[in-house]
Amino acid sequence: MGTPHNNANPGDIADRILLPGDPMRAKFIAENFLEDAVCYNEVRGMYGFTGYYRGKRVSVQGTGMGMPSMHIYANELMDVYGVKRLIRVGTCGSLRKDVNLKDVVIAIGSTTDSNMNRDRFGSISFAPTASFSLLKSAWDEAQKEGVHAVVSNIFTSDKFYDDNAEEKNSLVASYGIAAVDMETCELYTLAAKYGAEALTMLTVSDHLVTGERCTAEERQTSFKDMIQVALEIV
Numbered sequence: 568m569g570t571p572h573n574n575a576n577p578g579d580i581a582d583r584i585l586l587p588g589d590p591m592r593a594k595f596i597a598e599n600f601l602e603d604a605v606c607y608n609e610v611r612g613m614y615g616f617t618g619y620y621r622g623k624r625v626s627v628q629g630t631g632m633g634m635p636s637m638h639i640y641a642n643e644l645m646d647v648y649g650v651k652r653l654i655r656v657g658t659c660g661s662l663r664k665d666v667n668l669k670d671v672v673i674a675i676g677s678t679t680d681s682n683m684n685r686d687r688f689g690s691i692s693f694a695p696t697a698s699f700s701l702l703k704s705a706w707d708e709a710q711k712e713g714v715h716a717v718v719s720n721i722f723t724s725d726k727f728y729d730d731n732a733e734e735k736n737s738l739v740a741s742y743g744i745a746a747v748d749m750e751t752c753e754l755y756t757l758a759a760k761y762g763a764e765a766l767t768m769l770t771v772s773d774h775l776v777t778g779e780r781c782t783a784e785e786r787q788t789s790f791k792d793m794i795q796v797a798l799e800i801v
């Protein structure tokens with residue numbers, strides 16, 4: 568028995584998982600990094616696969632774009648399928664001059680303009696944070712492999728096209744925030760709720776200060792470094 572969004576049966580999904588926003592990236596990871604990968608979900612084209620990486624059973628599942636979409640997949644993965652360790656492998660926009668295209672941003676925490684946690688917590692401002700042990704492992708692995716990584720708080724925004732983007736981005740950057748994505752706040756909040764470990768790693772695909780963007784080829788090469796780190800530590 569699956570869920571409205573996932574036709575995997577209990578047991579089809581490993582207890583550790585990589586979560587790209589783009590389902591085609593899930594397929595790419597399964598085809599290029601996993602052995603014996605089996606597709607367990609195609610509902611809404613949101614592919615999920617389970618296979619093996621160096622003998623470890625690992626799954627990879629697309630989560631879509633934005634916090635409400637992450638909310639659906641992450642809830643079901645932890646609550647229905649018992650997933651215990653989740654690493655988001657996404658792309659982001661850099662908000663700081665010292666964080667360059669193709670750098671990997673490891674999110675220690677997430678700040679947001681979304682209303683989802685205001686709705687949950689009322690007057691309490693919950694601070695969604697990464698799993699310390701996953702964060703430390705990711706940092707150590709990136710150092711070992713010579714992957715240029717930056718650990719920072721990030722901005723999880725509800726809007727890719729925000730009329731007030733310049734104002735918001737420069738405000739959060741002035742408080743040290745390195746990059747913007749659209750899902751991490753909800754992933755970290757739900758991991759806290761379910762007692763699971765979560766981490767977000769993001770490759771910088773767009774530079775929102777300089778206006779530079781990665782070419783398709785650069786996206787793929789730099790993206791591979793991040794996937795390798797995530798698979799080693801998951």
Ligand SMILES: O=P(O)(O)O[C@H]1O[C@H](CO)[C@@H](O)[C@H]1O
Nearest residue numbers: 587588589632657658748749
């Ligand atoms: O590349 P993914 O993982 O989808 O992440 C980023 O890209 C999408 C926007 O283009 C948003 O989902 C954002 O968080």
Ligand SMILES: O=c1cc[nH]c(=O)[nH]1
Nearest residue numbers: 658659660747748773
């Ligand atoms: O959320 C995102 C992801 C990539 N690039 C952006 O500008 N924003």
